[in-house]
Amino acid sequence: MTTGKVKFAIVGMGHIGKRHAKMIEDNPDAELIAVCDVRPAEETGWNNSKVPYFKDFTEMLSGMDDCDVVNICTPNGLHASQAIAALERKKHVVIEKPMALSRADGEKIIFKALQVSRHVFVVMQNRYSPPSAWLKEVIEKNIAGKIYFVQLNCFWNRDDRYYLDNGWHGTAEMDGGTLFTQFSHFIDMLYWLFGDITDIKAGFNDFAHQHSTDFEDSGSVIFRFVNGGMGNINFSTAVWDRNLESTMTIIGEKGTIKVSGQYMNEVTECNIMDYKMPEIPPSNPPNDYGYYKGSAANHQYVIDNVIQTLRERTYVTTNALEGLKVVDIIERIYQQK
16 A cells, blocks of 8 residues: 555656646645656646656656656557556556557556556546536436437547647557547446447548548447447547537436537436436536647546555546456447448
8 A cells, every 4th residue: 555645757748748747746645756758848848847857768667666656648559558668667557548549458558467466547537527427326326217329429629730730649550540539538438337339330431631630530330238228429520610519318218318518518408207416516627728628627536546546545436447448449449440
């Protein structure tokens, strides 16, 4: 069991890496002892001279004997190899979504974590949003009865401002695809609430990004849940100028639920037999990256979960097997191409 402050190091100092750094620095039970990026500190905008800055990940690992946790905030295609390298040094790891770009690589992470008895935390911060927590309770308590149909719509904007401003976004090797980079949080929500899917059929197209990405910008997926019921996913990053919505509609035996907004941040329909919906706290605002926005800014809960788990006061909110399952589902959807 970890006592005292939990010591973190971060690799990858882009938008999300700096977000992790702020959440660690704001937590009185955490200490940031090193950061790493292949770019110079001034290029990343990192200006905290009190925290050692490394440009070589291996060098950082070899010099951080007192580090407890390594946060992996690099391009998607590096997550697996860097997580395994940190685990080999017997560090716990926090991996930004997606855990990996293939099930095989995700399994390698789990194997190494079990071998060295270390935790793997996969960042799926949408689970902490109040509508998500409420939905989980409704489904677990069977309040809406049997689930018949679930529709997930994710319509966001990611245009040239996003893809041409970065060397790895849009590449097959480092990005992996729209479902991995933009919408894995919502695939996680489907799995977390309703379980695994099967009988997948899908269609894809690249409407607005043929010059800037190696993969689709839009798709439609239909499937059946292993636990019963069916569903579909409609997604696009070809929305003009700004994000439109991320919505989930649930049709159940005893009622209907719709969670709407740009980031599934508000309940707009709850019509369930003999049920009065409780008052739900407001959601946190989305992560704001300037000309585009991401999912809810809940990383403070992720960092706190790491600390409380290492102190043996709770359990991992999104564990390695759950992170692997999201990768597995996305991989099976993309096999329909």
